[in-house]
Amino acid sequence: EVQLVQSGAEVKKPGESLKISCKASGYSFTSYYIGWVRQLPGKGLEWMGVIPPGDSNTRYSPSFQGQVTISADKSISTAYLQWSSLKASDTAMYYCARPGWNDEYWGQGTLVTVSS
Amino acid sequence: DIVMTQTPLSSPVTLGQPASISCRSSQDLVHPDGDTYLSWLQQRPGQPPRLLIYKISNRFSGVPDRFSGSGAGTDFTLRISRVAAEDVGVYYCMQTTHFPYTFGQGTNLEIK
Numbered sequence: 001e002v003q004l005v006q007s008g009a010e011v012k013k014p015g016e017s018l019k020i021s022c023k024a025s026g027y028s029f030t031s032y033y034i035g036w037v038r039q040l041p042g043k044g045l046e047w048m049g050v051i052p053p054g055d056s057n058t059r060y061s062p063s064f065q066g067q068v069t070i071s072a073d074k075s076i077s078t079a080y081l082q083w084s085s086l087k088a089s090d091t092a093m094y095y096c097a098r099p100g101w102n103d104e105y106w107g108q109g110t111l112v113t114v115s116s
Numbered sequence: 117d118i119v120m121t122q123t124p125l126s127s128p129v130t131l132g133q134p135a136s137i138s139c140r141s142s143q144d145l146v147h148p149d150g151d152t153y154l155s156w157l158q159q160r161p162g163q164p165p166r167l168l169i170y171k172i173s174n175r176f177s178g179v180p181d182r183f184s185g186s187g188a189g190t191d192f193t194l195r196i197s198r199v200a201a202e203d204v205g206v207y208y209c210m211q212t213t214h215f216p217y218t219f220g221q222g223t224n225l226e227i228k
């Protein structure tokens with residue numbers, strides 16, 4: 001059974017750094033892209049970027065290029081989303097997602113709250 | 117980026133009646149491998165999104181057969197033959213043919 005299990009909710013202050021994780025199981029981690037989706041409070045879904053864990057050539061959506069870093073550690077089947085300096089506008093739910101040719105799986109979401 | 121435009125953005129439906137959501141892409145979604153990676157997702161309140169339909173018209177495992185998808189090229193449709201109470205939520209079309217992947221704005225399905 002494919003599962004994506006995300007790290008827990010975070011509360012941070014503006015300017016702090018953060019790295020959240022998504023642990024994959026039930027499939028060959030290096031055979032599929034894995035990515036991150038942002039959902040601002042009360043808003044729709046936005047793809048942030050995807051990474052092919054086999055070669056780490058991350059494809060960012062233009063809106064998120066330079067704002068976050070997506071990475072993966074294939075040795076532990078885990079993808080990461082990282083910020084070096086959080087802003088209040090980063091407050092959102094973040095989902096990891098694994099699109100496939102004939103399926104797609106989602107993590108449960110990580111709520112990130114940035115507030116002074 | 118490919119823009120995905122959904123209509124309507126809100127759909128009040130009577131239980132047991134049909135519902136339909138349209139999605140139009142700004143570019144053709146046929147992948148070089150010949151497939152079209154257009155999916156439909158459902159997001160119930162407080163839940164992560166869930167895959168309903170992949171490659172235009174294929175129901176994902178466990179999805180009731182009252183959900184169906186159709187279309188080609190740039191125009192796609194999700195249909196619910198008889199809306200049930202548990203279908204309340206927001207529905208998104210999504211393309212994973214071209215980078216960056218993109219979603220429609222979402223359609224809020226509510227019961228009249």
